[in-house]
Amino acid sequence: MDFNGIDLNLLAAFNALMTERNVTRAATQVGVSQPAMSAALARLRKVVGDPLFLRSAEGLLPTPRARELAEPIAQALRQIEAVLVTRPGFDAASSRLAFTLGMSDYPAFVLLPGLLRALDQQAPGVTVNVHAFNDRDHAVDLLDAGVIDAAIGVLPTHLDGRILTRPIFSDSFVTIVARDHPAADHGMDLATYLQQRHVLASPEGERHGLVDQALAQLGQQRTLALTLPHMFAVPAVVAASHMVATVMKRVALHSAARPRLAMLPPPVALPKITSHLLWHRRANEHPAQRWFRGVIKAVALGV
Structure with missing residues (x-):
């Protein structure tokens, strides 16, 4: 041409x-x-x-x-x-495709059960491979390289036109304590909160999270007694101790330790955390990819 x-x-x-x-x-x-x-x-x-x-x-x-x-x-x-170009249609019911979805533990916990149930009903021959990542910018690298078909997580630190995104679900924070902690009955103001020993779940290994950022704006600092990369271990740790943690609500609600926990509103203002579906622009019009993203979006509406 x-x-x-x-x-x-x-x-x-x-x-x-x-x-x-x-x-x-x-x-x-x-x-x-x-x-x-x-x-x-x-x-x-x-x-x-x-x-x-x-x-x-x-x-x-x-x-x-x-x-x-x-x-x-x-x-x-x-x-x-x-x-x-006339693109061929996509027949989900007869497809034997495999999709690779990048996600960390939290969106996997929230979405995978419903996603696999939907796929079993609509496309029993389709399989899903989950590729783990913790660094939000790593998802962009994986999409660029074609290692994954889509990703679910928080927005990367920098986006340009080649990566497309859509918010699909959100969660808020709660502060959790053991049932026998004094705050379980009396609540927890900021002064009491700062006197506690805290647990921080940090998949990226940092010792400074959103709570610490909010406290820093108030000129305050909490005492971290434990940091760990596994957020779903936090409720059990808190239930067995007098430590305090501030976690996303679904993590506490669906924990096996839930009966031994009290959930309190955090004494500092914290934003909701929104998880996004991310995909590469080169896959935007591909019929199978569009269908797969549509299933993810539909499942996310029900979580």
């Missing part, structure tokens, strides 16, 4: 480089050799007058100009594809 002297195949090469961030993988996506992709990148740089992609230990990093061009070019290619 040629338009006013510009080879439109370069747009496909640019889009592949933007999504893959790797010359070899981009070449595979477009169906050309690695040298041909390298030559296309050189031509792109000459046409645009910008380096577009800089090499780094993490792969090719797009320049600001490349980020500016990414969505308009991707949209143009989608429009061309919509005109020229």
